[in-house]
Amino acid sequence: MQNLVNALAIGFGVGLNAVIAFHLGAGEKEAADTAATHGFLFSILHGIIAAAVSIPIMRPFLKMFTQSENVISLGVRYSTIVFSFSIVIMISLAYEKIFQAVGRMNASMAGLMTGCIVNIILDPLLIFGIGPFPKMGIDGA
Missing domain, CATH: 1.20.5 (Single alpha-helices involved in coiled-coils or other helix-helix interfaces)
Structure with a gap:
């Protein structure tokens, strides 16, 4: 599940990188700035959505792999902490791709x-x- 959140963040970041680089290459600095700002804001939104979706479905997701209540309980506890930081993950990957786009x-x-x-x-x-x-x-x- 955490890999899915990372994949979404990376996929969005790569798209953001391409849009910013495209505008910079075309000499459209203002459009590149706007794309970076929108990308940052959408990263926050994606992080909130990822946390809101991932945390509630962890118990049923883990039950598909084990019947051990102890394992499920530990997995839910750990994943709640991890997915609570989805916003930070999304933002950091967006910034990483923004820095890459501007060289x-x-x-x-x-x-x-x-x-x-x-x-x-x-x-x-x-x-x-x-x-x-x-x-x-x-x-x-």
Whole structure:
């Protein structure tokens, strides 16, 4: 399910990238700015819709794969946290594609690297409760 949200975000971002690059190539800076603004706003809307659709259907979705109530409960708990951040995922991918469209590949790469490094550092801290962080188990992932 999370891959579906990512695929939607990437697909929308690629389209946004193409529209912005098209307008910039045609010398239509104002149209490119408008496309970027609309793309950003639609990313917020897509994130809200993705969360609103994904969270309620997780229990039936997981029941198709297991009958273990413990697994379903943990999966629903984890996916609720993950899908609550669908807006952030959609916005970050839109920004990544906007930076790529205007030729700022270094900014796009730096954003991706920063996100990966923060995730690598915070995952064990939040999962196992290292230092000032509470032990959150699967919720910390």
